[in-house]
Amino acid sequence: MKVGLFIPCYVNALYPQVGEASYRLLRSLGVEVDYPLDQTCCGQPMANAGYERDAEPLARRMEQLFAGYDYVVGPSASCASFIRESYPRLTSHNDGSPCLASRIYEICEFVHDILRPSQLDASFHHKVSIHNSCHGVRMLHLSTPSELNVPHRSKLRELLELVEGIEVFEPKRVDECCGFGGMFAVEERDVSVCMGRDKVRDHLSTGAEYITGADSSCLMHMQGVIDREGFPIRTKHIVEILTAKE
Amino acid sequence: MSTHAKAAAKFLADRDRAAWHDRALYLVREKRDRMAHSVPEWETLRQAASDIKLHTLSHLGHYLEQFERNATANGMIVHWAEDAEAMNRIVGQIVREHGGRKLVKSKSMLSEECGLTPYLAEQGVEAVESDLGERIMQLMHRPPSHIVLPAIHVRREEVGALFEREMATEPGNSDPTYLTHAARKCLRETFRTADISMTGVNFAIAAEGSFAVCTNEGNADLGTSFPDLHIAIMGLEKVIPDYASLAVFTRLLARSATGQPVTTYTSLYRRPEPGKEIHVVIVDNGRTESLCNEAHRNMLKCLRCGACMNTCPVYRRSGGYSYSYFIPGPLGINLGMLRSPERYGGNVSGCSLCYSCSNVCPARIDLGEQIYAWRQEMDADGVADPQKKMMVKTMNVLMRHKGLFYTAIKGAALAPRFVYNNRFNPWCAGREMPRFARRSFNELWKSGMIDQPKKEEK
Structure with missing residues (x-):
């Protein structure tokens, strides 16, 4: 099994430790991991803003970078879901080559569904509150959307429960949007910030020390609110916890 | 800034009120969830509703004509109006021929859509709203801010003050029961003295030539009981095949709308009483055109339950008046765009693409997906935001040139923080910027600082 590590643009620039933890997590589960150099962006920000066709050259480049891999795995639910949803219409595969959409996985989804470990070599003696991100929940089904009447499960919780010493909580409005939304965060900044504050407060009320989730973008937005307001909680990407020793 | 973003900022300036609005509507969403989770076949019902609507819309001419035939055979008189103007004209003519000055109305979004009440006023006919929330809004001379809960944004103290002025209730008394009784007393007088009644139509049943009107207050039933003329107005997408399909919709409607098992009154009108x-x-009014729009025709499946509004995190925090179309929320963003991208394009930014609306919709309309699709059409329609377009163009240049991208993030990492973390950056309205890493993941990998497998293994 050959896995290509997909590191989204903003993770590359802001959260290299999330990329590093992703790599360590996959390696610790016995996977051969490679990182194709000089990745930039998958095109999602442009598309959500209404310029999906501008994502086309980026999609083509992604297809080239990851052509030889069995699986492409990245620490971002929303980028993974964008690639899965949109690449089939953005890139042509007339030569019969498989679309990246068929091989892209968000890292928790990949670990939970494909690698299926029964234990993890990780410990984290802290209280964490799961951030169920919209695209993670409603597009990738990392957990069951609260609106639907179908049997409930949460892949993030199942993975976190393999970590020694951890206490896992979830906010009351379990999968309400935090208000990031890409360009929405600046275009509708007042609503976005209000949603962010409400969401952080909801996480805070669980008594957790950390907010964790599969999307660094939501975490970045909430951390921005936390820093401004001085809330006593921090954000940490889930892969950092799944590889932690503390 | 879009029209929605501007209006939302105004709404949010009063933080307490905005928080109260959010809580009030989320409570309705929670009630809806409890109902949805108590019906084991809920998801199957939603699919059935979606399928029935798709089927009916695909055979719309057939079912509408069948409805007309059967309704006429039942003794009702059916009229066709191609647009708002035609509807108002037809209603005006019926009223004139019948005679009468006072019309008692139960809630109808179609009358809002067509501007019927002001039109009738010009003809010297007073239309009195009989739904309590709708009546409150009429007395305040404001449009409804929600399609099912028209006065959800009004606090009871404000209703108390309004009723004190309009109905001479006790000063300072804002007890909901007291106020409701006062409104009831006033409305009873209207019910008794009205010459004409008007209702909307929730469902028109083709096979029976009958139609269903759903209310919680019984105001449609009371309104139609006294006058000898009842005018019902319906959008042409309201037709459904038969009573079996009606049963699917009545199970979904109130559970989705307000979290009740069923609307308090679901009344079927089949034939007029003798002499009436x-x-x-x-x-x-544009619905046929919407039907031709392959990407957005699903909107015609809407039952007008308002569940998409109650769940929308943006609507709850920006209020019904922040949208420029008369219907707010995810539904209104979409319907407004079907009506006119030029006039209502300013609402499309009011969505974080969380897709909760698509999950609560009882007819499984892909509301969030359609907002995404509208965004893709805005540039070609010439209604895209120029500032946003510029941001995308900048990102395009950066992301398409790896050299530029890595130079830029390196530069950002070396730059003093105030350069990007300042009040001119819209991100910083309420948030701090994240810190750029000294070395990107790419750089760490290149320099072998990420624990790499030995190259010769490959």
Whole structure:
């Protein structure tokens, strides 16, 4: 099994430790991991803003970078879901080559569904509150959307429960949007910030020390609110916890 | 800034009120969830509703004509209106021929859509709203801010003050029961003295030539009981095949709308009483055109339950008046765009693409997906935001040139923080910027600082 590590643009620039933890997590589960150099962006920000066709050259480049891999795995639910949803219409595969959409996985989804470990070599003696991100929940089904009447499960919780010493909580409005939304965060900044504050407060009320989730973008937005307001909680990407020793 | 973003900022300036609005509507969403989770076949029902609507819309001419035939055979009089103007004209004419000055109305979003009440006022006919929330808004001379809960944004103290002025209730008394009784007393007088009644139509049943009107207050039933003329107005997408399909919709409607097992009154109108008349006006007003729009025709499946508004995190925090179309929320963003991208394009930014609306919709309309699709059409329609377009163009240049991208993030990492973390950056309205890493993941990998497998293994 050959896995290509997909590191989204903003993770590359802001959260290299999330990329590093992703790599360590996959390696610790016995996977051969490679990182194709000089990745930039998958095109999602442009598309959500209404310029999906501008994502086309980026999609083509992604297809080239990851052509030889069995699986492409990245620490971002929303980028993974964008690639899965949109690449089939953005890139042509007339030569019969498989679309990246068929091989892209968000890292928790990949670990939970494909690698299926029964234990993890990780410990984290802290209280964490799961951030169920919209695209993670409603597009990738990392957990069951609260609106639907179908049997409930949460892949993030199942993975976190393999970590020694951890206490896992979830906010009351379990999968309400935090208000990031890409360009929405600046275009509708007042609503976005209000949603962010409400969401952080909801996480805070669980008594957790950390907010964790599969999307660094939501975490970045909430951390921005936390820093401004001085809330006593921090954000940490889930892969950092799944590889932690503390 | 879009029209929605501007209006939302105004709404949010009063933080307490905005928080109260959010909580009030989320409570309705929670009630809806409890109902949805108590019906084991809920998801199957939603699919059935979606399928029935798709089927009916695919055979719309057939079912509408069948409805007309059967309704006429039942003794009702059916009219066709191609647009708002035609509907108002037809209603005006029926009223004139019948005679009468006072019309008692139960809630109808179609009358809002067509501007019927002001039109009738010009003809010297007073239309009195009989739904309590709708009546409150009428007395305040404001449009509804929600399609099911028209006065959800009004606090009870404000209703108390309004009723004190309009109905001479006790000063300072804002007890909901007291106020409701006062409104009831006033409305009873209207019910008794009205010459004409008007209702909307929730469902028109083709096979029976009958139609269903759902209310919680019984105001439609009371309104139609006294006058000898009942005018019902309906958008042409309201037709459904038969009673079996009606059963699917009545199970979904109130559970989705308010979290009740069923609306308190679901009344079927089938034939007029002797000596009385029922007129049904079937209105197109752009719906046929929407039906031709392959990407957005799903909107015609809507039951007008308002669940998409209650769940929308943006609507709850920006209020019904922040949208420039008369219907707010995810539904209104979409319907407004179907009506006119030029006039209502300013609402499309009011969505974080969380897709909760698509999950609560009882007819499984892909509301969030359609907002995404509208965004893709805005540039070609010439209604895209120029600032946003510039941001995308900048990102395009950076992301398409790896050298530029890595130079830029390196530069950002070396730059003093105030350069990007300042009040001119819209991100910083309420948030701090994240810190750029000294070395990107790419750089760490290149320099072998990420624990790499030995190259010769490959």
